[in-house]
Amino acid sequence: MLSYRHGFHAGNFADVFKHFLLTYLLKQLKQNKPFSFIDPFAAAGKYSLKDPFMEKNKEYLNGIYKVLSSKINDPFIQDYLDLVSQTNPNKHGNKLSIYPGSCFLSLLALDSEDKIYLSELHNNEFEILKNNFSQDKRVTIEKKDAYASLDQMITSYQGTRLVLIDPSYEVKNEYEKVAKLIRHNSKQFPNVCYMVWYPVLESEKTDRFVNQLLNAKINNTTHIHIELNNSFLRMQGTGFFIINAPINMKRDVSNGLDILLEILKDPIQAAKINYNVF
Ligand SMILES: C[S@@+](CC[C@H](N)C(=O)[O-])C[C@H]1O[C@@H](n2cnc3c(N)ncnc32)[C@H](O)[C@@H]1O
Secondary structure: OOOOOHHHOOOOHHHHHHHHHHHHHHHHHOOOOOEEEEEOOOOOOEEEOOOHHHHHHOHHHHOHHHHHOOOOOOHHHHHHHHHHHHHOOOOEOOEOOEEEOHHHHHHHHOOOOOEEEEEOOOHHHHHHHHHHHOOOOOEEEEOOOHHHHHHHHHHOOOOEEEEEEOOOOOOOOHHHHHHHHHHHHHHHOOOOEEEEEEEEEOOHHHHHHHHHHHHOOOOOEEEEEEEOOOOOOOEEEEEEEEEOOOOOHHHHHHHHHHHHHHHHOOOOOOOEEEEEEO
8 A cells, every 4th residue: 555645745855856857858858759758656746835745844945945046057957947937837936836746847848749658556646646637638647556567658659768767665675676677677678768766765775776776787877876964854865877868968967966966955964976877
């Protein structure tokens, strides 16, 4: 039984890094048509700041709100912030009413001929997802287990495909399941671009997971590992494996990552980004 609700965390520092990189990948990869975005761990897709989940911890205050109140001059961060603004057409100053999840960002970033596949297993999140997105003709929404169905999801689309692997890591052995999924799918569909998100926890689980994916020696792997040491949160940072990233990605996003780290880190704690391409 799944219990995770992304609304508790939407717009937090991890979402900011994830959605900054996702915006970059969507905009770059959609240039090669036909293009499809596959988001098998979709959650609800967009989040009202008035929602009780969002109200509870207000994690966005240490995430997107810090970014919105900073002066930033980076074109790739601007692309992401433009999508956040488009989600909030009546925005007053830096105050948002809605934070866009990965699904809504993709709707805004993609073109009319692109395709979007969303799946979600949690009953309530699935119903909200359907209400939010089923009217868009580009979108297909299903209630499927991503681990059992990813092969089928990928084969349903042609051309350039970006798959976001963004699970809740709430099930026993989920890190192992993700590592196995990526090992299998990158062999089966070696030309697909995969973006895998993971939390950096004060736990050996993170190291074991990172080592599993590094030891898999998958061609053209970008590994971005960010430690912020925000001591009040269990999550001390955030990380990504991106397989088949666009060739100029490191050149394009490094400045933006550094800017975001400076804004989002605890001012008195050490913080770092390790960016490696294998
Ligand atoms: C971290 S959230 C996704 C957030 C979203 N990608 C974003 O950036 O806005 C993970 C979601 O995956 C769902 N989920 C977990 N296991 C799943 C599975 N096996 N198949 C499909 N969805 C699953 C959870 O219910 C949760 O809503």
